[in-house]
Amino acid sequence: MVNCQVNDHNMPKIIIFTNRDLASLVNLNCLLPSIHHLVSHVFLSDKVGGAQKEVPFQLQALKFFEQNLPNELLFPAWEAAKRDLRGEHWFSFGELAQKYGIPIASCNDVRSPAALEQFRSLRPDLVLSVRYGRIFGAEFLKIPHLGVVNFHSGRLPEYRGVLAVFRALQNGDAEITGTLHFIDDGTIDTGRVLGTVSILAESNDSLLDHILRLYPAASDLLTSNIQRILAGEAIPTHPQDQGMPAYYSFPIEQEWQDFENKGYKIVDPKNYLAWMRRFELK
Secondary structure, X not given: OOOOOOOOOOOOOEEEEEEOOHHHHHHHHHHHHHHHHHEEEEEEEOOOOOOOOOOOHHHHHHHHHHHHHHHHHHHHHHHHOOOXXXXXXXXXXXXXXXXXXXXXXEOOOOOOHHHHHHHHHHOOOEEEEEOOOOOOOHHHHOOOOXXXXXXXXXXXXXXOEOOHHHHHHHOOOOEEEEEEEEOOOOOOOOOOEEEEEEEEOOOOOOHHHHHHHHHHHHHHHHHHHHHHHHOOOOOOOEXXXXXXXXXXXXXXXXXXXXXXXXXXXXXXXXXXXXXXXOOOOO
């Protein structure tokens, strides 16, 4: 956590909580051009979920391409090179902070008294959570007077939990659906639904491709709802069926093997290179 100056409170303010991974960065690159003037801070978790005793190789591979390679090699090199921030390419976390003048800092604890006190001092009107790896407690949820909204990468309530895109592909869904919803309490992926967005499931795309494709597609959904909430509009929502299937945890080894046996790749190197080229200088 870092202490940051508070912007003029006359301007509606959003705090974004997200994860230090490639999909979260794709989302920020799609969102910030439209709403950066409304965002006071961005906080990053370093991972999603707790420690696992045994991590399947497939999950290790996904983490390598989502986090290790970009965070430990590519992004530091780009930031050290002091690249042109005026171009139309995508930017690293550090470059986005510099380009838009928004503090971006690690935050892996949203429940401690010190963290809660800091968030109160920032006086956010609205909190947006996208891929954030920690659960907000009841005290945190009281801080933004317009609420906390979360974008979940699965159709709710069917795919609560982690790696919802994996579950949808595993089940043979024709579309991958992301859900924007309020976080009403300390439960996970259960709040009132604001809207959804879907992309086609493509047999030639990897798991990571589907994850990354969802966030550019969701940009309009997130932007329009954020602006309407800040404007004080009464936005219709609908409750989730609380009797639907339970929360999904990380897939076990056999589930990963079954997924690959259906012909899906975890990462496609050629497609991954195409994604990373969006960060190249134009």
